Amino acid sequence: MIDFKIDEDKCISCGLCAQDCPVGIIEMTPNPSIRKSKEKQCLKCQHCLAICPTAALSILGKKPEDSLSSKGELPTYESMTRLIKTRRSIRKYTHEDIDPELIQELLETTAYAPTGHNYNSVHFTLIDKREELEIFRDKVYEAIKKAGEAKTLLPQFQFLYAIQKVWENNGVDVIFRYAPHLLIASAPKKNSSPFPDCLIALSYFELLANSRDIGTLWNGMLTWVLNDIDPAISELIGIPIDYTVGYGLVFGKSAVSYPRAIQSEGLSLNKVKMDKN
Known part of the structure; x- marks a missing residue:
């Protein structure tokens, strides 16, 4: 049951919701409607709710008045360019912890990141207390030691x-870099694109974090431990056994600053031209 509702006093029968529906299940009769037999095809993307110009449409129990308006200040192209080009991987952190409320805000916004097939089921595992991260760090290093000694x-x-x-x-902590916080993204293995979904979500988180002067570091070494060396550690921190660990990210206040961006080695681009024949 997708709970598709139309406020007939507000609906102007413009048909935008029907035109924008990715699976084409909204019919105009003359107001928008969805047949019961087609409800299972709904992707739950909420495009219909977002595009309605008169806020007449509700779906999945979500009302248009509870949505953030798209009218307002957005980052300029220049500011986004500067953020992306000056972003650095941070390997030295201060002893200052990030405000838990700010971390929560970042994660709630990150949950808006797109996913393949609109499954929207990326799972975040957060270790936000330094002492707990130290315990976890010891377990990760111990797992590597055991595997190394066993020659596996x-x-x-x-x-x-x-x-x-x-x-x-x-x-010397090469893997975690003494960062105060850790975020791991995972997703159900049954999904069509669990690994890319996690990477997209963490990319959103990183840019948001960087915009608030929070340093980040993509933790490939931890990801390899969780996926290939000792998956049991994932279960230890509550990641379901049927989930794929996409990637880990450490973050915190940077102890270093970079006055300028690096200079890119250049763009690798193949512009394709197709022959009609």
Whole structure:
């Protein structure tokens, strides 16, 4: 039941909702409607709710008056360009923790990120307390040590054993970089695109975080541990066994600043021209 409702006093029968429906299940009779037999085809994308010019349409129990208006200030092209070009991977963090309310706001906005087939089921695992992240860090390094000693590490992950030794012998944290917070994105394996969905969501989170002067670092080494070395650690922090770990991201207040952007090595682009024959 998708709970498709039309306020007939507001509806002007413009047909925009029917025209914009990705699966074409909205009919004009003359007001918009969806047959019961077609409700299962609904993607739950809410395009119909978003496009209605008179706020006459409700769906899935969601009312237009509860939606954020698209009218208002947006980032300029120049400001977005500057944010993207000056973004850096941060490997040194202060001892300052990020306000939990701000983290919650960032995550709630990140939940708007697009997903394949509109499944909208990316799962976020957050460790926001430094002492808890330290406990988790120890378990990750221990998992690498066990795999290294048992000689079960795949060739491409052998370097992680050396990094574990650096941690054990010298107390140098190469994997987590002493960051105060960790975010992991995962998604159901049954979804059509669980891995890309996670990457898209974390990319949204990173840009939002950077806009609030929060440094981030994509944590590939942790992701390899969770997916390939010891998946049991994922279950330890509540990631369902039938979920794919897309990626991990550490974040916090940067202890360094970069006065300028780097200079890109250049764009790799193939402009395709198709022959009609």
